[in-house]
Amino acid sequence: MSEEIHETPSTTPNFQTELAAQLAELMPEVIADGKVDVEKLKELLDGDAADSSERFGLFWPGKKRALRAAQEPTTATLRPDFENSKDWDTTKNVFIEGDNLEVLKILQKHYHAKIKMIYIDPPYNTGKDFVYPDNYKEGLDTYLEWTRQVNDEGKKLSTNADTEGRYHSNWLNMMYPRLKLARNLLTEDGVIFISIDDNEIDNLLKLGNEVFGEANHVATFIWKSKSGGANDSNEVAVDHEYIVCFSRSGTASALGLDPDAVATTSYNNSDERGRYALERLDKQNLQYSKSMDYELIGPDGETYSLTHRDPAQPNAIWRWSKDKVQRNMDQLVFKDGKVYTKNYEKPGGKPRSLFVDERFGRTRTGSTEVRNLLGGNYFDNPKPTKLLSTLVAIGSSPDSIVLDFFAGSGSTAHAVLAANARDAGSRRFIAVQLPEPTPEGSDARAKGYDTIASIARARIGLAADSLDSEGLAGNDGGYRAYVLAETNFSKWNVSSDIDRNELEQHLFDLRESSSADDASADDLLAELLLKQGYSLTEQIASVDVSGLNLRSVGDGIVLAYLNERVKPTLEQLRGVVDADPARLIVLEDAFQGDDQLKTNLAQLCKSKGIELWTA
Template sequence: MEKLSHATESIIGENVERLAALFPEVVTEVREPDGSLRHTIDVDALKERVGDVAEGQRERYQFTWPGKREAKQEAYRQIDKCLRPCPEESVNWDTTQNLYIEGDNLDALKLLRNTYAGKVKMIYIDPPYNTGHDFIYDDDFARSKADYDAESGDYDEEGGRLVANPESNGRFHSDWCSMMYPRLLLARDLLSEDGVLFISIDDVEQTDIAKICNECFGMQNHIANLIWQKKYTRANDAKFFSANHDFILCYSRSSDRCVIGKLPRSEEMNRAYKNPDNDPRGPWKATPLHARSGKAGGVFQYTFSNGYVWSPPSGTYPRYSVAKLRELDESGEIWFGKNGDAVPSRKTYLTSLGDDGVVPTTIISYKEGGDNHRAVEEVKGLFEGKNLFSSPKPTSLLRMLQRFANLAGDSIVLDFFSGSATTAHAVMQLNAEDGGNRKFIMVQLPEVCDEKSEAAKAGYKNICEIGKERIRRAGKKIAAEVEESNRQLKLGEEPKGVPDIGFRVLKIDSSNFEDVSVEPGEFSQDAVLRYADNLKLDRTPDDLIIQVMLKKQIELSASIEKLDVDGCTVFSVDGGRLIACFDRDVSVEVMTAMAKMEPDYAVMRDASFTGDDAVSNFAEIFKNYSSITEVEVI
């Protein structure tokens, strides 16, 4: 019977398996210091298989910085941490599909990877902009194992692993790049094949983050570099230019699978279509017959039925062939102006646009996406006029990006720099609008609020407290608005359902188990007794079931039911897919009852068994009653 590992999965091991599947002949074995054998890749054999390679001092195109190697290794490093449930801070714990994870987002991405790889349709992040004043995550790649193991998952009064990155720092850009690189490597694994990533950024690190994304996602998967007009007023005291926009980089997991959603046509767009000649096909607008790019050919001329001889202007090319121009001319789809002597153009009809909306442009105006002022006012409106965030994003911008992401009704949206939780607010709003059941996963470090800030004065200790409260208040507001609109329905209209406005709070912490990996000679008699049960004293079965769910690739929003079986607490997760019991001295009768439930997975603790015979009984019982069940011990 296998023991369930406490650490996250080995990404390097997975990569070795992928290479082995492609090129079995490059796999070899090496002996570890403890004498065990491990499969790895014979680099020389791999070079022979792939041919010419770039190595050593050979010139090549690359983007690098001091610390890049360590940053890449950080993404692959396994961790022994857990997510601890916090129902008392949650909303609708038993029924919600949404998650709020409190802790370091690098740890969160590693913990989520096994369960959510390939399942996230959209990722949006608004990372620190590296202005010389913001904080960045302090990933200390040089720390020792003892230092790492000593971490408790708590954060000190200065925000724990957040550190200032002043412009005077000689590694100003390098530290920021090292912080972003492993997070984006892991983020790619979470995206579905048709998923998209959006990153809000200013022009200080825009070029660097684009190069990192080109490396992590592939240059071919760059979709667009959007411009968001975040201000509509001019900062006249600016030294050079008034910075009125931010960038939003868009990358896909696979550009071949990515489909960008269209936007609904606005009344302003519709007003561009007229019908001055009373065309029975309806309103239209004139579009040029030439293009500024295309295939250059010889001299192009076409004589229309009214005798007008047309050629594309110098430096442009015809959009249509002679045959197509003749077809348009004969069908009356060419416009020569009111007097019939203007440069000809094609009529593009409003009806030709279809009902699925219009292709979005790369510029998002403040009128469409909102602006900084609107974003601040949104938060103030939820918190009795208090200005708790300095630069939140407006929900209208996030709703627009979610439309670009072409989200299905049950898609997962991840934001691992959650901050003011605008993304969660926007997901709930969009669900309220169209009846969808999109799910959000928010991740945020509990950064301590400055004691002079309005947030601290309002009683909030850290950013997470404000973010969770924002979701609670926004959810209540959305539910009230839906219920109010249902009271004003016209005859025959269907009432809207209240969307999922809940969320499960989970907090990253150190391992649920004591570290017993010491040499036998280092154990004292007291230690042996203390570690007879290696579960930490402050940990509960509720903590363990979350850990097992992650290991068994069961989503953290799945149902968790507690059953009383002959006086023992038995967890039934995701409709009985996982059955677990972590009580002590579990009887054969309880194990038999668990086996008769025929789950996919059954898990118990070492301490649940009264001896080796009981462990054997556990496996045998399931062989008899549910041979398909995967049985493991934690």
């Protein structure tokens, strides 16, 4: 029967186990007694393995622990927050309140390789920044005390002062696991933009090279953040910040055109499709691939192959695959023994590395935007939407998902709404923000904004309303709000180092129920869908079938019975099966120990080709 019933996983993916499974598939001989034989792996790699005694790379205290933090699965879930949502039933946007490390793990199941663009504005490590916790269960108050951000009276202190012995290491330990997880979410042609200043630019570039690959460093943009008068340095007035860009894979064109840039290419050729410039099909200094090194026959019957390379050290490949060449021969030009592609003129131009024009905005521009929307100075130095709109334009396409897991005041979400208004796109955003409290006595607290997350939600809603009032709104100005929470299922919420007496009590409690008493059907469903690989914006409705109240997902593709207190009859379950969902989810406790009822349901589902899942 176990083959006919699918058990919902209790945690997010275990990346260590999955990596070992991939190794076992590629090289089964390196697996011995269920473990990876590292010496055998080195033997097979032979000359490709580096000498462990002399290595090039970025190393710091705590790096191994930071990596484990990324790999460690979590049982945490996201609880729907209907009260703080906007247009819950129709929106495809998401706002999540909680620690971003845990949230990034939760997003892995469904959003793996689905995010086209990530933008983050992390703490710059100036000595005054809030450094994120890596254990949300301890609670924000406990975390603030533990990191000495507040004293015994609760007064906030400087967090990661440069007098600390591991000043840079603390920041790297915070960033490393988050970037590792973020990379998994990017599409093959996806990109990440990271704002930073001089404090950590050097370490960020090295860290990015390690996580994404040095060949995937697209650019480091320089943004003129101030308009003069800067007095924050004894020696030099610093007027700029950096935006570091890495791509998921260097094999695809990472960035699009900047729609407001002036094109510098000379389009001195034309055909029926318009004006175009010629670009060499062969590309130097790319990672060599044998499949991209081939001969092709031109319309003149001549054979063309890669040139100007040392056969012993190939360093050139064709930019297009052989199949793509065959499909697009009309886009090739054979001239003077070389092959060119037609680069057609498009609106805008290639992004430039210097963001110095007023069109990119300044720090004060972002502050003014928030003040105009919310009516007060509630946030320090938010990024202007003018800047982020440019990044959204060059880093995403009109149907992309854009993620910001250091959401701050919600500038990225605002920029996504503005981009959709501009080009009638359907981009969706996912914004993640820790519930960092606003300062006591601040204007924000006086206006009822207790956390940075509450400011961001208000800002996003008002930005959508503002665009709508100007007749510029896109088709989605809402967002579904979620809050990071512990699992709703008691049986999944057990630490590996639990005391024996506590374990006995836990098992005793499970006789009564395996789900939390205060968990609603919507809470349970959200967790089950996430852990089974569904998105955060599935269409959900309450339906009655054969006298049972169920949740319908995607117009009945999934049906879920989540009432553990009312045991369904076999006839009622037969009626549910006759509704013919692709998947049926039933809480284990709903069977109330009746294994025969569970077996009969499994057989009914099998006869109809329905997947039966329990939890």
